[in-house]
Amino acid sequence: MSHASLSTTVSTLSAYGWTPELDELFAPLAEAGLTPARIARVDRGQCDVVLADPESGELRTVRADSRPVGSPNPIDCPCTGDWAAVDLSADPMPTVSALLPRGTAIIRKGSGGRSDGQVLAANIDTVLIAASLAAEPDLGRIERFLALAWESGAEPLVVLTKADLVDDADHIRADVEQIAPGVTVLVVSAETGEGLDVLRACAPGSTALIGQSGAGKSTLTNALAGTDVMAVQQTRATDNKGRHTTTTRELIPLPGGGAVIDTPGLREVGLYGGEGLAQAFSEIEELAENCRFHDCSHRSEPGCAVAAALADGVLPERRWESYLKLQRENEWIASRTDARLRAERARQWKIIVKSARPPRP
Ligand SMILES: Nc1nc2c(ncn2[C@@H]2O[C@H](COP(=O)(O)OP(=O)(O)OP(=O)(O)O)[C@@H](O)[C@H]2O)c(=O)[nH]1
Numbered sequence: 001m002s003h004a005s006l007s008t009t010v011s012t013l014s015a016y017g018w019t020p021e022l023d024e025l026f027a028p029l030a031e032a033g034l035t036p037a038r039i040a041r042v043d044r045g046q047c048d049v050v051l052a053d054p055e056s057g058e059l060r061t062v063r064a065d066s067r068p069v070g071s072p073n074p075i076d077c078p079c080t081g082d083w084a085a086v087d088l089s090a091d092p093m094p095t096v097s098a099l100l101p102r103g104t105a106i107i108r109k110g111s112g113g114r115s116d117g118q119v120l121a122a123n124i125d126t127v128l129i130a131a132s133l134a135a136e137p138d139l140g141r142i143e144r145f146l147a148l149a150w151e152s153g154a155e156p157l158v159v160l161t162k163a164d165l166v167d168d169a170d171h172i173r174a175d176v177e178q179i180a181p182g183v184t185v186l187v188v189s190a191e192t193g194e195g196l197d198v199l200r201a202c203a204p205g206s207t208a209l210i211g212q213s214g215a216g217k218s219t220l221t222n223a224l225a226g227t228d229v230m231a232v233q234q235t236r237a238t239d240n241k242g243r244h245t246t247t248t249r250e251l252i253p254l255p256g257g258g259a260v261i262d263t264p265g266l267r268e269v270g271l272y273g274g275e276g277l278a279q280a281f282s283e284i285e286e287l288a289e290n291c292r293f294h295d296c297s298h299r300s301e302p303g304c305a306v307a308a309a310l311a312d313g314v315l316p317e318r319r320w321e322s323y324l325k326l327q328r329e330n331e332w333i334a335s336r337t338d339a340r341l342r343a344e345r346a347r348q349w350k351i352i353v354k355s356a357r358p359p360r361p
């Protein structure tokens with residue numbers, strides 16, 4: 001590929017987040033005749049990728065066989081938002097030959113008691129947590145989403161939707177700000193357009209939308225895209241039960257540049273370990289630094305700053321309980337994944353030992 005067409009690729013794909021750094025990383029793959037592409041949607045064994053056509057330089061969506069990059073570990077499987085190397089000349093259809101290392105990734109615990117992780121979106125700049133103002137905000141759930149978002153490496157942003165349905169949006173926003181240290185909380189309405197410009201300005205680049213079913217994620221995606229790209233629930237859900245409209249994760253380009261990944265409503269949001277929890281509860285981490293003992297368990301030790309903050313109401317009981325609950329979950333998953341990784345390593349080790357063993361005389 002000539003230098004000229006490479007820089008065309010950079011400028012064409014930059015709307016999707018392609019950078020000169022990625023381009024440099026990709027150089028050997030381009031040399032091998034592969035084309036950089038962003039995965040816009042994943043189905044079984046195949047995916048839609050967006051790429052700059054090597055001939056015309058124009059953006060094109062191509063269906064590609066993703067089996068060559070499949071993996072028994074769900075975390076390593078291709079995911080919406082991944083950057084990929086595509087072989088356009090493959091027969092009978094283009095194939096995904098390689099996945100590029102992820103910059104950020106939202107990973108939750110797989111559903112149904114499994115200890116596998118599941119990647120919801122990759123290479124995003126902002127995780128937009130949508131929660132409806134129409135119902136009492138579920139603070140515990142928002143805290144959970146915040147921990148998940150911080151852990152992704154991207155910047156969290158809380159968006160309270162359906163502002164047109166309530167009078168006291170600012171009051172609720174203040175409550176949510178209390179549980180979201182360091183995070184911007186916006187109030188928007190897709191119905192009236194309130195707050196959408198601020199939202200656009202707050203979330204440049206690639207954004208992933210997460211939240212409960214019925215939170216208004218698809219409506220927001222449509223509002224940002226300026227066209228009906230996602231199907232929206234027909235009737236106004238009051239109970240939100242079993243009414244999932246969005247079933248796939250899809251990367252949608254935005255007119256002003258950037259892209260948004262709409263995800264299906266999440267009922268189960270198990271954490272998958274990591275430091276995100278500490279960031280989501282940063283004020284507790286700061287408090288703990290003032291405990292007399294540096295290994296304080298915050299139960300009954302003298303000079304415990306957490307206990308003092310609980311006693312005088314600076315740290316609400318609900319917030320502390322929520323932190324402990326998520327921490328227990330994280331520890332459980334950490335113990336499970338460690339055990340599994342150990343088992344995996346033991347197995348690989350056995351294979352190596354077996355193949356290295358000299359043949360029997
Ligand atoms: N009044 C009002 N209703 C809204 C607004 N945004 C969304 N809704 C309604 O809320 C319902 C749910 O919206 P969706 O966008 O489908 O919700 P979702 O989060 O994408 O749901 P899933 O796809 O199931 O995850 C629909 O009936 C929307 O019309 C808003 O700003 N104001």
Ligand SMILES: [Zn+2]
Pocket residue numbers: 288291292296297298299301303304305306307
């Ligand atoms: Zn303490």
